[in-house]
Amino acid sequence: MSEDKTTPPIEQEISRRELFTKLGVASLGVAAVGTLAFTYRFLSPNVLYEASPIVNEGRSEGYPLDSVTLDVNSAIYLVHVQEGFFSLNAICTHLGCMTAWKPEQGIIACPCHGSRFSREGQKLAGPAPKPLPWLKTWISDDGDIMVDRSTTIQPFAFLRI
């Protein structure tokens, strides 16, 4: 293997010191990115102790015909009309205040900025940009009315019993 002796020395593009400096800076960068990722994961809770979005509203017999019932704890209206049952989100679409049912006028009104909605959630007046959303409503196996506050449905999709 006499050819080896003639092999020219590899031209060094960076010095040893530069290489280690770069390695050090790069490992610090990796550590910084990793720390950010870990911090983001830590700050996002894996388990929430919030109320379930699915609410049991009880037997349908508890809601007489042409009644609007506000469930204050869950902020939903359960409405029984000729066509059937439906539920509305009671949170105003303007800035999140809780609306109130005005039986003498037959409307839903927001006390904060005066938005008004019909019994079916359609916007009548005020700064609210959107109608009150209809929420997914069904009958459980036990015969109770269930509402999923996290799922909206098309308006006028009545639940018939």
Place this chain on the structure above:
Amino acid sequence: MPRRTDSYFDKLQRTRVWHSVFRSGAGSSTLHRALVIQQSVFLHLFSTKVRRRMLTFRATWYLGALTLGTFFILVVTGILLMLYYHPSVPQAYADVKDLKFVVSSGMFLRNLHRWSAHTMVFLVFAHMFRVFYRGAYRPPREFNWVIGVVLLLITLLLSYTGYLLPWDQLAFWAITVGSNISSAVPIFGDQARFLMLGGHQVNANALLRFYVLHCVVLPLAAVLFVAVHMWRIRKDGGLYVRQSEPGVEALRESKADEAGVVKV
């Protein structure tokens, strides 16, 4: 490549924004380097000039700086742990269990906080022994020794108050025993225990008081006293080094003197 980054840094130092933030300006003259230290609210606690041999490992074993390092780790991990901890009965215990089993990297942060706390107590004592056996507590540094003792007490109180926060059996009985020890103080012992616990038993009031002490009062006091401690190092003439140190030859000469070499 380093040269190019240097030039970017030089350009940055010449901008108006840089000048508005760092008044010292660019340059590496002795005056500029002194101004960098003197004109920064954080760095001006330290000496503008340090002798090289003050910064050698053998001078201090870096024990004070390492203590400060563990304190920084404790502040950062402690603030993160506070985001998942409610100082209420019995929620506190559930929160600590959640940190251990549910929260991402919660167990890592809690263990880091705990190990750093143990390490800090160890380092504080090591620092104290090192200062004592080197005689670095002597004038003009005797008041900085007193501040150091205050910092030792703050460290121990931080350990003690943090011990109750997991609200488990170990914490409860440790604070029961500890608070009974404080009631052994003559005359106002029972009163001290009553004020510390906010009642006659280790209960919700005690947990809240220990939480406030652990997360607000004692860390603020620690930061304040650490600042004075650092500032006093500068005021008392820098880190302590013995005049005859560390030149080995000088040491040999002095040993030769002691050995009774006859001086002519």
